[in-house]
Amino acid sequence: MKSILIKGGTLVTMDSRDAIVRGDLLIRDGRITSLGETAQTADIVIDAVGCAVIPGFIQSHIHLCQTLFRGAADDRLLLDWLKKRVWPMEAAHTAASVKASARLGVAELIKGGTTCALTMETVNHTEEVFKVVEDSGFRATVGKCMMDKGDEVPSALHEETETSIKESLALLETWHGKAEGRIRYCFAPRFALSCTRELLARVAQLARERHVLVHTHASENRNECALVESETGLRNVAYLDSLGLSGRHVVLAHCVHLDAAELETLAKTRTNVAHCPSSNLKLGSGIAEIASMLDQGVSVSLGADGAACNNRLDMFTEMRSMALLQKSLHGPDVIPAKQALRLATIGGARALGLEKQIGSLEAGKQADVAVVNLRSLHSSPYQDPVSALVYSAQTSDVQSVVIDGQVVMKDRELLTMDERAVIEDASRAGTELINRAGIRV
Numbered sequence: 349m350k351s352i353l354i355k356g357g358t359l360v361t362m363d364s365r366d367a368i369v370r371g372d373l374l375i376r377d378g379r380i381t382s383l384g385e386t387a388q389t390a391d392i393v394i395d396a397v398g399c400a401v402i403p404g405f406i407q408s409h410i411h412l413c414q415t416l417f418r419g420a421a422d423d424r425l426l427l428d429w430l431k432k433r434v435w436p437m438e439a440a441h442t443a444a445s446v447k448a449s450a451r452l453g454v455a456e457l458i459k460g461g462t463t464c465a466l467t468m469e470t471v472n473h474t475e476e477v478f479k480v481v482e483d484s485g486f487r488a489t490v491g492k493c494m495m496d497k498g499d500e501v502p503s504a505l506h507e508e509t510e511t512s513i514k515e516s517l518a519l520l521e522t523w524h525g526k527a528e529g530r531i532r533y534c535f536a537p538r539f540a541l542s543c544t545r546e547l548l549a550r551v552a553q554l555a556r557e558r559h560v561l562v563h564t565h566a567s568e569n570r571n572e573c574a575l576v577e578s579e580t581g582l583r584n585v586a587y588l589d590s591l592g593l594s595g596r597h598v599v600l601a602h603c604v605h606l607d608a609a610e611l612e613t614l615a616k617t618r619t620n621v622a623h624c625p626s627s628n629l630k631l632g633s634g635i636a637e638i639a640s641m642l643d644q645g646v647s648v649s650l651g652a653d654g655a656a657c658n659n660r661l662d663m664f665t666e667m668r669s670m671a672l673l674q675k676s677l678h679g680p681d682v683i684p685a686k687q688a689l690r691l692a693t694i695g696g697a698r699a700l701g702l703e704k705q706i707g708s709l710e711a712g713k714q715a716d717v718a719v720v721n722l723r724s725l726h727s728s729p730y731q732d733p734v735s736a737l738v739y740s741a742q743t744s745d746v747q748s749v750v751i752d753g754q755v756v757m758k759d760r761e762l763l764t765m766d767e768r769a770v771i772e773d774a775s776r777a778g779t780e781l782i783n784r785a786g787i788r789v
């Protein structure tokens with residue numbers, strides 16, 4: 349494996365001391381070996397003068413299979429958005445369209461400095477996503493979506509409980525730990541309304557036995573919360589907790605509408621919340637109480653959700669939106685820039701159970717690194733690199749990206765994918781998919 353020298357940057361380490369170090373970052377055998385010391389040379393040299401060198405962003409809630417749906421599901425409420433747009437489009441997916449969608453999503457994520465994601469796919473063709481992750485050099489924890497009940501679920505997405513579990517276990521056996529550990533599996537029951545109690549309880553048990561994550565949605569929208577409560581007699585988070593779906597290995601996307609007892613349950617059980625501010629705003633779902641969650645010690649991280657409801661997969665947008673929304677609720681001193689960047693990096697690593705491997709720049713950690721130019725018009729002048737990263741920078745400032753010690757983008761050029769082909773394939777596959785789904789946008 350080639351050694352990499354990232355030369356002359358400002359290293360924003362996000363380690364426990366929040367150290368900012370000026371100098372070089374050296375990577376050997378896929379791991380960070382030294383920070384701040386002047387290194388002579390290496391097989392690959394990346395110039396980082398004028399740049400912040402940061403741990404790659406980690407997004408804890410993504411749907412790669414929905415990248416093709418960008419712009420095809422705008423301006424709708426959650427349940428209508430799901431039933432009239434997202435489910436019909438997911439049902440119309442083929443192996444080839446899932447592949448095109450995942451390639452588009454991963455390419456966009458890498459170009460924006462995201463090096464790792466937790467992603468929920470659709471019911472079918474999840475193996476295509478794994479192959480894309482493997483080939484692109486991206487790091488991901490991927491789960492096949494599980495749905496064994498619900499109103500208006502297209503037949504292509506409706507599964508029997510046993511089939512859903514069998515297919516999930518087969519994917520877990522094949523892919524968990526693949527590509528030197530870069531690829532991991534998670535169980536991904538869609539949400540309480542599209543899963544039977546039996547399925548959720550089985551997932552809770554299997555996840556503990558197999559030591560894998562559970563990735564699901566919870567308490568995103570008021571109607572959804574009311575339906576869960578009327579079906580189960582419990583608030584959403586309380587219902588999931590009663591089935592064993594809580595704990596350090598559980599990631600709940602959204603958690604916009606919680607009562608005090610649910611908040612306490614999340615804190616007590618150390619359940620992870622994946623906050624998706626753009627998605628929550630665009631679907632009109634509301635604003636999650638992130639400042640209160642952090643006050644109570646809840647583990648919070650960030651995700652763009654899917655392109656069907658965002659429509660970007662851009663961590664800069666999510667960090668900034670999260671911080672600004674909380675300031676609008678609680679005053680300008682809440683969520684300072686450093687805390688926002690922490691949620692976008694080491695916070696995501698903790699949600700994925702990977703905080704010992706990735707999420708900060710420390711000697712011995714796996715080398716997932718983004719180099720971000722801070723000498724742009726919109727970031728100049730900067731006093732504090734962290735402030736510039738959170739409040740000023742944007743995806744086009746990301747110059748180079750390393751994942752697991754492999755350079756996957758250099759000087760804005762993707763090295764493991766042909767960007768033009770990714771866009772052309774996605775455009776063609778997207779049009780064909782919308783036609784198959786019978787949707788008129």
Ligand SMILES: [Zn+2]
Pocket residue numbers: 409410411565601653654
């Ligand atoms: Zn989602």
